[in-house]
Amino acid sequence: MTQNTPLSARLPRLPLHPGDVTQLVLSAAQLRARGVSTAQTSAQCLPGGAWQHLLPGVYLLHPGPPTGRERLHGALLYAGRPPASARRGGAGPSDTGYGEAMVTGVAALALHGFAWAGELGALHRIDVLVPRTRRLRSTRFVEVLRTASMPDPVRVGGLPVAPAERAVADAVAGTADAAEVRRLLTEAVRDGHCEPAALVAELSEAKLLGRPAVVAAVDALLAEGRAVAEARLYAMVREYGLPDPVWNVELRLPGGPGLGGVDAYWPDHAVAVELDSRAPRHGVPGRRGGRVQADPEWAACAAKREQLERLGVTVVHLTPRKLREASAQQATVVRTALMAAADREPAAYVMVLPR
Structure with missing residues (x-):
């Protein structure tokens, strides 16, 4: 050429x-x-x-x-x-x-x-x-x-x-408007992009939980996530034909101390369901370096579960993510616990009070 x-x-x-x-x-x-x-x-x-x-x-x-x-x-x-x-x-x-x-x-x-x-x-x-x-x-x-x-x-x-939780945290880091932060976190949970616990853990590791724009938004986020998870739990019980439990009750020994609240309880089977919407177990290295503080809430929940199980109450922990992604499997777990009640020693009598 x-x-x-x-x-x-x-x-x-x-x-x-x-x-x-x-x-x-x-x-x-x-x-x-x-x-x-x-x-x-x-x-x-x-x-x-x-x-x-x-x-x-x-x-x-x-x-x-x-x-x-x-x-x-x-x-x-x-x-x-x-x-x-x-x-x-x-x-x-x-x-x-x-x-x-x-x-x-x-x-x-x-x-x-x-x-x-x-x-x-x-x-x-x-x-x-x-x-x-x-x-x-x-x-x-x-x-x-x-x-x-x-x-x-x-x-x-x-x-x-980046996974949705990390992308949200990085977006929050560049957003100073409290209303915008709240709107973003609410959408993340309400539309099923993120589980509240995982999102709060990501915000914590990014050292964003102390920001004024984030503090109030996180409270709203946890409330939103709780409501979404409870709605999924109700739907699971109905859709898979499980016996109706009593919802959101406090368990107490007669004349004794309270044993804590549970999200669903089948008194005839001594089976309780607790929604585990907390952040992952603390006290381990963070994904972004450093260590996070031990979580007293986790220790209290573990102690409550141990006490209930010593009294013969079976406690089934369900996470919001599992309810969303594998509700049929979680229904099978609950059904199995209810069926196994007939083969266990009778549980101690506990009072069931509204909470």
């Missing part, structure tokens, strides 16, 4: 598919793997050219504005760039180029389907999680969040995304 041949004709044939952002947004390493030189790339990105420079080392292979999806893909390519020492082998054409990077914060919530996050294409900032050892700066519309504890990503539309 002569020097007058248009540059586009001298480029290697690239598999550009208009609907495939992985073909329309490529890193410099991916372009080189496809036979496009640095000089060819630079020439294509000149004013009036067919391509544009989206982010450092990341190119958009069309002249129009990037879509929200293209910006997401570009952010992951930018944050996923390997260190210089790891680039010697080059990138294969099928390499996603994301490395360990994943989307978090508001952009991740949009991918998870949160109404609070709004439209993906309208977001001005995309938060991306990378390991703390990475030396990478935020740039343009990409906010780089370095962390010592990378969660296991979930795949949403082929993109690595």
